[in-house]
Amino acid sequence: MMLRSALRVPQRPSALVVPVRLFNSQQPVSFFQQERLPANTVIRFVPQQTAWVVERMGKFHRILEPGLAILMPFLDKIQYVQSLKEAAIEIPSQSAITSDNVTLEMDGVLYIKVIDAYKASYGVEDAEYxxxxxxxxxxxxxxxxxxxxxxxxxxxxxxxxxxxxLNEAANDWGIKCLRYEIKDIHPPQNVLEAMHRQVSAERSKRAEILDSEGHRQSAINIAEGEKTSKILASEAVKLQSINEANGESEAILLKAKATAEGLKHIARAIEETPGGRDAVALQVAEHYVEAFGKLAKESNTVVVPAGLGDMGSLIASGLGIYSKVNDTLNSKKQ
Structure with missing residues (x-):
C-alpha cells in the first residue's frame, strides 16, 4: 500500500533536475527545454543529432538514439540531453605573457563536438565551462x-x-576539440609603436637595397652591351678584311688567268697568222714612240735622243728592240 500510494503521488520538478545545457548558444532553445528535461511519457521521439541519457532508478541505464524510444514508466528518467552537433564556444579575452616578457591580450573561438554522451554527462560537471x-x-x-x-x-x-x-584532456569528458582559432591579438601600445617603426625601417631598407640593385644591374647591362657591341664590331671588321683579301686574291687570279689567256692568243696569232711578226713589230714601234712622247708630260726629266730629227732612226731603234727580243726567244726555243 505504501508503494501504491507513493506511485499515486503526482510527479513534480525535483530540485536535483539538471537543466539542459546546449553547447551551441546561437541555436534557439525553447522555454520548456531551459526549465526542465523531457518527461517520461513511455513513448518518446528523440530528435536527430541528439543523445538522451536515461537512468533507471537513479543509475545509468542506456543512451537513446534518434528515433522512437520506449521507456519504463516511473522507473526510467531522462537525466541528460546532449547535442551531438558541432558547437562554437567563445573564449573571452585574457592576458598572456610571451617568453620575451610582452603582455598580450588575446581571445579566441573553440569548436567542439560531443562524441561520447556518457562521458559528457558523467565525466565532468559543466563541460562547456x-x-x-x-x-x-x-x-x-x-x-x-x-x-x-x-x-x-x-x-x-x-x-x-x-x-x-585540449584533445588530450577532453578525451575523458567525451568531447573532441575540432579546432581552435585565435580571433584577435592586442599588444601594448608602446609595442605597437615600436612595431610600426620597425616596419617603416624595414621598408626603407628594402627600398634602398632594391634601388642599389637596380643601379648595379643597370651598370652591368650597360657594360655587357658595350662588350657585345665591340665584339660584334671587331667580328665585322675581321669578316670585312677576310672578304676583301679573298676578293683581291680572286681578282689577281682572274686577272692573271685573263692575261695568260690573252698572251696565249697573241702568241698563237703571231705564229699562225701570216705577217703576224710584222704586225707585232709595228705595234711595238708605235708603243715605243707613244711612251717616248709621254716622258715630257709625266716627268720633269726629259730624255732627248741624239737623232731626234730623224724619225726613221727612232722607229728603227724600236724595231731593233723587238728583233733582239725575238732572237732571244728563238734561241731559247732551240
Missing part, C-alpha cells in the same frame, strides 16, 4: 613558450598546438 577554462590556461601556456614575433608569425601552429593539448 571546463573546456573554456582549459582552453584559456593552455593558450597562456603555449604563448609563454614563444616570443612576440613567433606568436604573430606562427598563429596556425599555435592553434594546432592548443587543439592537440
Amino acid at each position: 571546463a573546456i573554456s577554462q582549459l582552453a584559456q590556461t593552455t593558450m597562456r601556456s603555449e604563448i609563454g613558450q614563444l616570443t612576440l614575433d613567433h606568436v604573430l608569425k606562427e598563429r596556425q601552429n599555435l592553434n594546432h598546438n592548443i587543439t592537440s593539448a
Whole structure:
C-alpha cells in the first residue's frame, strides 16, 4: 500500500533536475527545454543529432538514439540531453605573457563536438565551462613558450598546438576539440609603436637595397652591351678584311688567268697568222714612240735622243728592240 500510494503521488520538478545545457548558444532553445528535461511519457521521439541519457532508478541505464524510444514508466528518467552537433564556444579575452616578457591580450573561438554522451554527462560537471577554462590556461601556456614575433608569425601552429593539448584532456569528458582559432591579438601600445617603426625601417631598407640593385644591374647591362657591341664590331671588321683579301686574291687570279689567256692568243696569232711578226713589230714601234712622247708630260726629266730629227732612226731603234727580243726567244726555243 505504501508503494501504491507513493506511485499515486503526482510527479513534480525535483530540485536535483539538471537543466539542459546546449553547447551551441546561437541555436534557439525553447522555454520548456531551459526549465526542465523531457518527461517520461513511455513513448518518446528523440530528435536527430541528439543523445538522451536515461537512468533507471537513479543509475545509468542506456543512451537513446534518434528515433522512437520506449521507456519504463516511473522507473526510467531522462537525466541528460546532449547535442551531438558541432558547437562554437567563445573564449573571452585574457592576458598572456610571451617568453620575451610582452603582455598580450588575446581571445579566441573553440569548436567542439560531443562524441561520447556518457562521458559528457558523467565525466565532468559543466563541460562547456571546463573546456573554456582549459582552453584559456593552455593558450597562456603555449604563448609563454614563444616570443612576440613567433606568436604573430606562427598563429596556425599555435592553434594546432592548443587543439592537440585540449584533445588530450577532453578525451575523458567525451568531447573532441575540432579546432581552435585565435580571433584577435592586442599588444601594448608602446609595442605597437615600436612595431610600426620597425616596419617603416624595414621598408626603407628594402627600398634602398632594391634601388642599389637596380643601379648595379643597370651598370652591368650597360657594360655587357658595350662588350657585345665591340665584339660584334671587331667580328665585322675581321669578316670585312677576310672578304676583301679573298676578293683581291680572286681578282689577281682572274686577272692573271685573263692575261695568260690573252698572251696565249697573241702568241698563237703571231705564229699562225701570216705577217703576224710584222704586225707585232709595228705595234711595238708605235708603243715605243707613244711612251717616248709621254716622258715630257709625266716627268720633269726629259730624255732627248741624239737623232731626234730623224724619225726613221727612232722607229728603227724600236724595231731593233723587238728583233733582239725575238732572237732571244728563238734561241731559247732551240
